[in-house]
Amino acid sequence: MTTRIIPPPRHAATVFAGAAGLVLWALHFTAIYAITAFACERGREDALLFGLPWVPVMIGLATLAILLPLALVLRFTLRGLGRPVVEGGETEPRFTLWFTAATSFYAVAAVLLQAAPAMVLPACGVGY
Template identity: 40%
Template sequence: MQVAGFSPIPAALAGLIVWAAHFGLIYGANAVACARGLAGGRWLGLPLVPALVLGLTALALLAVAVIGLRAWQRLEGGLSGQEGENEPRFMVWLTLAIALLSALAILWEALPVLLVPACA
């Protein structure tokens, strides 16, 4: 069933949804690695946990960048184009602002992996 006119709300929250997935994954990955003694392992020649966390972080930042750039283009290009006129400009602006906040949070939360041992 189509929910008329609702989709800009989840779209605006996309950045934070990526943040939530990233946060859950890095926390879960570290918890499992420590509980199962996998933290000493290596992946592509790098220490497992930092490599995994940084890889996930790169993916998450990429996703947020795509979300933010698309919103930016729609703001710059005016909204009357392919998106149609029914999407309030405010929601696109909100998408962009939320993407920026999410990128900051994602980056911030991943940084400790460079400073702190995984399971000490």
């Protein structure tokens, strides 16, 4: 049986992967804010898109668009945690993989928790 040696990750890729979950979460928050601000500013909170309320549909699409890359980051990170540790280039290779997985998991939870009320509650509030 041949053992395959996995090259150590590049430092820039490690940093970007660790921050990916937090950046995607921030992008989702920005998208929700922009969608609701546009709907309220233009008076389009009751508009329909394909027979469905416009704001919840757009927030749902934004949520799906962010959950896909988050799932990919989680998949590759969890796969990397199962590999043998290759020393060299990184002082704590398991920590960076664990940190990336943890931030991505927390970002998934945050995206779902901020999308749920944004899809259920009125976009512009009552009386605005």
